[in-house]
Amino acid sequence: xxxxxxxxxxxxxxxxxxxxxxxxxxxxxxxxxxxxxxxxxxxxxxxxxxxxxxxxxxxxxxxxxxxxxxxxxxxxxxxxxxxxxxxxxxxxxxxxxxxxxxxxxxxxxxxxxxxxxxxxxxxxxxxxxxxxxxxxxxxxxxxxxxxxxxxxxxxxxxxxxxxxxxxxxxxxxxxxxxxxxxxxxxxxxxxxxxxxxxxxxxxxxxxxxxxxxxxxxxx
Numbered sequence: 531x532x533x534x535x536x537x538x539x540x541x542x543x544x545x546x547x548x549x550x551x552x553x554x555x556x557x558x559x560x561x562x563x564x565x566x567x568x569x570x571x572x573x574x575x576x577x578x579x580x581x582x583x584x585x586x587x588x589x590x591x592x593x594x595x596x597x598x599x600x601x602x603x604x605x606x607x608x609x610x611x612x613x614x615x616x617x618x619x620x621x622x623x624x625x626x627x628x629x630x631x632x633x634x635x636x637x638x639x640x641x642x643x644x645x646x647x648x649x650x651x652x653x654x655x656x657x658x659x660x661x662x663x664x665x666x667x668x669x670x671x672x673x674x675x676x677x678x679x680x681x682x683x684x685x686x687x688x689x690x691x692x693x694x695x696x697x698x699x700x701x702x703x704x705x706x707x708x709x710x711x712x713x714x715x716x717x718x719x720x721x722x723x724x725x726x727x728x729x730x731x732x733x734x735x736x737x738x739x740x741x742x743x744x745x746x747x748x749x
Contacts, residue, residue, distance in 0.1 A: 536592055539552070540596045540602065540604070544596070549602075549603065551603045551670070552593070552603065553606075553661060553668070554589060554590065554593040554605070554606050554607070555586075555589075555607055556587075556589065556590040556606050556673070557582070557586040557608055557609060558570065558608055558609065558716055559580060560590060560608065563577075567715045569679060569719035570716070570717065570719060571719045572673040572719075572722060590673070598671070603670040604671065605665075605669070605671075605672055606672070607668075607673075607674050607676050608673065608674070608675050609652075609676040610650040610651075610675065610716065610717075611650055611716075612652050613651050613653060613654065614653055614737060614740065614741065615743070616744060621649075621687065622737075622741050623741060625642075625687065625688055625691045626741045626742045626745040629692070629695050629742060630746050630749050632697070632699050633695060633699075634749055638700065639701060640700065640701050640702070641702055641703075642702070642703055643707030643708045644684065644707075644709070645683065645684045646685060647684050647712060647713070647714055648682065648683050648714065648715045649681065649682060649683075649716055650677045650678055650718050651678060651737070652677055653737040655732050656730045656732050659728065659731075660674075660723055661676070664723075664726070667726045667727075672722070673722075674723050675720050676720070676723065677717070677718030678718075678720070678734075679718060679721075687734070687738065688701070690734070690735055694738065694739060
């Protein structure tokens with residue numbers, strides 16, 4: 531039976547007799563939604579809503595098993611919605627790409643799905659600082675949410691992009707962009723990470739501007 535990718539790495543480290551800190555990336559998609567719209571803590575119940583989320587649950591549990599069984603210095607980090615230039619396949623890059631396409635006359639309007647969902651956006655620079663800190667100060671066998679701790683409606687992010695556009699951008703809702711399962715509220719509790727001395731430094735508007743500038747640079 532083939533091993534999961536994290537197991538390949540962890541097995542190689544174990545068999546080599548090494549003792550590094552291994553930071554394994556999970557995901558906020560591992561968690562069940564919160565009924566009361568409270569920030570999600572690391573001990574919140576797991577209930578993935580996609581094959582991707584299920585794979586991250588498996589990877590996280592496997593990593594923690596290696597810590598318990600072999601005392602390996604494994605840390606699980608669960609990123610929420612990390613954004614930044616060069617990233618693709620997320621709502622911010624999609625908005626930015628479409629804004630530039632409308633500015634350049636390549637499409638007539640910006641197509642959106644559910645803009646009422648609340649998400650926890652974090653700049654990639656802040657995420658990298660957190661990962662480096664966890665590798666140095668994180669507790670082996672621990673789980674840490676990687677998030678801003680602040681919820682923003684997708685509509686709010688959209689309005690930031692529209693305000694930065696060089697011309698008025700028509701917006702149209704596309705039913706095909708709605709997900710079959712879409713959690714209305716996904717915001718993390720980052721108190722465990724903050725206890726190590728970390729805090730977000732990059733404002734969401736600054737991240738949005740950088741993403742838009744990147745997509746403009748490609749055209």
